[in-house]
Amino acid sequence: MQSQLTITLLIMSALLLNGCASSGVNESNIDQPEPRPLIGDPEHPYPPEKEPEVGDILHMPTGLYVTEQQMLDSIVDHRMVYVGETHDSPAAHRFQLDVLKAMFARHPGEVVLGMEVFVPGQQAVIDQWIAGELDEAAFLRQSQWFKVWRADFAYYRELLSFARDNNIPVRALNIEKDLVRAVGSNPLDKLDEQQRQRLPDMSFVDEYQQAMVDAVFSGHGPGGKHAEGFKRVQMLWDQTMAENIVDYLQSPAGAGKRMMVVAGGHHVRYGYGIPRRVFNLMPSSYTLVGTREIVIPEEKQHQIMDITLPRFPMTAYDFVKHVVYETLPQQGVKLGVMFGIVEEGLQINQIIPESNAELAALQVSDIITHLDGVVMKDMYDIKYLLLEKSIGDSAEIELKRGDEIIKMTLQFEK
Numbered sequence: 001m002q003s004q005l006t007i008t009l010l011i012m013s014a015l016l017l018n019g020c021a022s023s024g025v026n027e028s029n030i031d032q033p034e035p036r037p038l039i040g041d042p043e044h045p046y047p048p049e050k051e052p053e054v055g056d057i058l059h060m061p062t063g064l065y066v067t068e069q070q071m072l073d074s075i076v077d078h079r080m081v082y083v084g085e086t087h088d089s090p091a092a093h094r095f096q097l098d099v100l101k102a103m104f105a106r107h108p109g110e111v112v113l114g115m116e117v118f119v120p121g122q123q124a125v126i127d128q129w130i131a132g133e134l135d136e137a138a139f140l141r142q143s144q145w146f147k148v149w150r151a152d153f154a155y156y157r158e159l160l161s162f163a164r165d166n167n168i169p170v171r172a173l174n175i176e177k178d179l180v181r182a183v184g185s186n187p188l189d190k191l192d193e194q195q196r197q198r199l200p201d202m203s204f205v206d207e208y209q210q211a212m213v214d215a216v217f218s219g220h221g222p223g224g225k226h227a228e229g230f231k232r233v234q235m236l237w238d239q240t241m242a243e244n245i246v247d248y249l250q251s252p253a254g255a256g257k258r259m260m261v262v263a264g265g266h267h268v269r270y271g272y273g274i275p276r277r278v279f280n281l282m283p284s285s286y287t288l289v290g291t292r293e294i295v296i297p298e299e300k301q302h303q304i305m306d307i308t309l310p311r312f313p314m315t316a317y318d319f320v321k322h323v324v325y326e327t328l329p330q331q332g333v334k335l336g337v338m339f340g341i342v343e344e345g346l347q348i349n350q351i352i353p354e355s356n357a358e359l360a361a362l363q364v365s366d367i368i369t370h371l372d373g374v375v376m377k378d379m380y381d382i383k384y385l386l387l388e389k390s391i392g393d394s395a396e397i398e399l400k401r402g403d404e405i406i407k408m409t410l411q412f413e414k
Helices: 002-017 068-075 092-105 120-130 136-144 158-166 175-186 193-197 207-217 224-249 265-269 274-281 296-304 380-385
Strands: 057-059 065-066 080-085 111-115 169-170 258-264 286-295 319-324 337-342 345-352 367-371 394-401 404-411
Touching: 065 068, 065 158, 068 286, 068 319, 080 092, 080 136, 080 265, 080 274, 092 111, 092 158, 092 258, 092 286, 092 319, 111 158, 111 175, 111 224, 111 265, 120 136, 120 169, 136 380, 158 296, 175 224, 207 224, 224 274, 265 274, 265 286, 274 286, 286 296, 337 380, 345 380, 367 380
Parallel strands: 080 258, 080 286, 111 169, 111 258, 286 319
Antiparallel strands: 057 065, 057 319, 337 345, 345 367, 367 394, 394 404
C-alpha cells in the first residue's frame, strides 16, 4: 500500500513539475478531425447563476453578470466596437448612446460612428449635419431619411445629436437600394457590367450566415429563389459595410480612429456578419455587444419571428444587456389620407373613415398646396410637419378643389 501511494505521488509531482513545459496533453490532437466529446454549450459555455432580469448585463463567455461601468471599461479600448440593435427598440438605441458616450469620454477626438442606416450617397449631408450647418428638418429632407431608411427618426435622434454636438464623424456604411434590389432579383452573372463594378468582393462566403438565412426562410414556406436572393443580399450588405469600414479606417481621415458600428443584430451577432469580414480585411481588436428583449409587451408580440435558428459554436455577444421591447412613444398626428404627388401639390386619393381629414371635411381629389404656409411638394413636406403636431393642435391648410382655392383651419382631434 505504501509503495503504491509513493508511486502515485511521484506521478502527480512529475505532472505538476512539467506543467509549464507541456500541459500534460498531446496538443497535436487538438486540431485533428477525430470527434472529441463536447463539454457544455458553446453558445453559453458558463450558464449564469440566475435567469436574467431587465437591466442585467451578462458577460456571455464567462456567464458572469457585470455592472454597466464594468462592461464599458472592458470594451471602450477596442479598435472596433460592434453594437447590434433591434431597429424599433428604444432601449437598444439608449444602449448605443451609452456606449458612444463612454468611448468618447475615454478617447475624445478618436471616435467615429459607423451606421447601417445611411448609404454613401448621403455622406455629404451627414457631414453638414455634424458640422452644425443643418437643422433637423433640413437634414431629414436633404438626406431623404424617410425614403432611404423610413424608420422613425426619433429612434436615432439622441445618438446623432450627441455625435453632432461633440463633432464625432458619422460614416455611411450601407449600400444603395437599387443595387440591393438588383442583387436580390438576379444571380450575379446576370447583372449588367455597371452593376457588377459596384459590387464588393462577393466571394467571402460564411457557412454560419448561410445557415441563418436558410433558417429564416424555413419558417416562411419554401424559400426557393427568394432564399438564394436573400443570401446574396445578406452577403452584399455585410461585405459592403465591412469594406466601407476598412476603407475609412485605412484612409488619412480614419487613421488611428476607433469606430463604433451600429447595425441590426443579425449583422453583428456571433461575429459572422460584419465583424469577421472586417477582420479578414484589417485584423484588429474588436468586441460584440447588444441587447436582448426579455419582456415583450402584447403590442410588440407580432414583431417576433416564429423561427428556430441553428445553434452556433460561439457566443452571440461578449456582453448583452437585457431589456424591455418598448414601444416608441407616439409622436405627431396623422391626417388620415393616402396621397399622390401632382404638379400643384399633394392630391388626396383616399380618406380613412373617422380620421382627422374626414372630420375636417376634406375630399378625395383635393390638392393640398400649403400647410402652415409651407409649400407641399412631396411626402416629406407634410410628414415632418405632422410629426411636430400633437392632439389638440391645429394647422392652416390651403387646398385646391377643382377651380376653387380653399383656406381652412384643421383641428387635430385624434
